[in-house]
């Protein structure tokens with residue numbers, strides 16, 4: 001049970017006052033009300049209720065100052081749940097807080113301490129689909145909302161929210177997959193590490209919201225990629241836990257625009273390449289009108305109607321798969337391989353063009369081409385390191401991304417092992433086998449790199465043999481023409497062909 005002041009949970013506070021409230025308390029308007037609360041006096045009894053969902057009091061720090069603060073077992077009766085009430089009922093104070101008013105210093109409930117009955121909702125979707133704004137409407141903590149098309153988060157971020165049911169709830173803001181190879185691998189690593197940590201703690205996801213801008217006129221490559229990754233992360237057996245949330249409806253002003261948007265919804269729901277298979281297996285689609293009320297309805301309905309689930313990615317990692325062996329990892333890997341092949345072809349084409357520009361002594365073209373070559377080389381380098389970064393075990397990933405989880409788990413294990421020596425032995429054996437497994441994976445990764453280098457070496461060897469053959473043909477043609485250049489070239493070839 002959390003205590004007032006523990007974190008920035010919102011409260012309703014009833015004060016059994018020993019004196020009449022000053023008029024100031026009653027006169028305060030909706031905003032800035034908290035500035036008008038009179039200081040709590042030692043003789044007052046303050047009861048802290050959980051916040052009903054339609055009010056955001058923001059006075060945990062204030063309540064915790066009361067010497068006789070106690071937590072009410074029940075929420076206040078519905079008739080007290082209106083901001084105007086404090087004018088009629090002097091003993092109840094409600095404080096509203098806009099998002100800008102959220103207390104910045106109070107300690108948050110930590111996801112690292114999440115328990116099995118906590119509610120965790122993953123929020124996914126392309127960058128710019130409105131994830132952070134959506135979470136900001138319901139969370140107790142301020143969310144960074146991006147105003148550009150590049151993502152401002154690289155790892156999932158955790159935002160607590162308060163539900164009527166008293167259970168701890170967390171909304172997880174995830175970055176979108178955005179077509180930069182390095183970014184995409186990192187995003188998947190972050191999501192995988194988070195999901196694995198949850199699995200290790202036995203915390204199931206209560207739901208997954210996938211946000212989509214209804215204003216998008218077509219599904220871009222990036223939108224399709226995000227959807228494919230959603231498919232492979234969740235897995236068909238958990239599709240029923242996915243809710244598609246279309247956003248930005250309020251940007252559609254004319255009836256014609258709204259009509260077109262409705263048509264796009266039907267298309268999304270009915271086409272196999274979009275949401276059809278999800279909807280067929282129980283996914284829902286809801287419209288978010290941008291309001292707090294709408295966001296709350298979506299969350300509460302979503303999280304409370306679900307008994308919880310593990311995603312396919314969690315199950316795969318728990319079976320000991322490396323990230324690049326999971327469906328989501330192998331999807332990204334094959335995407336990277338496809339790009340790698342494409343860019344390698346482009347690179348060899350550019351290298352040929354550079355040779356031609358040099359032969360024609362065209363300096364300006366050569367400079368442009370050199371620039372393009374450098375860009376391609378660095379992209380190729382990035383993609384190779386992205387592929388390498390997916391070759392990781394779930395535990396190594398969690399250690400790298402979520403050290404605080406590892407600490408929490410280790411602490412818990414120490415506590416439990418202190419009471420049970422057989423458990424201590426088991427845990428030690430488990431740690432040892434995990435370490436051996438991690439070492440094996442590292443070795444596998446190293447060998448895969450070596451194998452890849454061998455393949456690259458063989459490809460180079462094949463290229464060199466082809467060029468040698470072509471070179472000999474050129475010399476022969478020069479000799480056939482009786483040109484002395486043939487002899488000179490033959491001397492050069494001896495030099496190039498010596499290993």
Ligand SMILES: Nc1nc2c(ncn2[C@@H]2O[C@H](COP(=O)(O)OP(=O)(O)O)[C@@H](O)[C@H]2O)c(=O)[nH]1
Nearest residue numbers: 127128129130131132133145146147247248290
């Ligand atoms: N009109 C409108 N704008 C929105 C809505 N949700 C988000 N935005 C804007 O869209 C941009 C991207 O939103 P953000 O929440 O950062 O998207 P994210 O990348 O998915 O987290 C921001 O400029 C938001 O202000 C919405 O429901 N309606």
Ligand SMILES: [Mg+2]
Nearest residue numbers: 131132146152
């Ligand atoms: Mg965001």
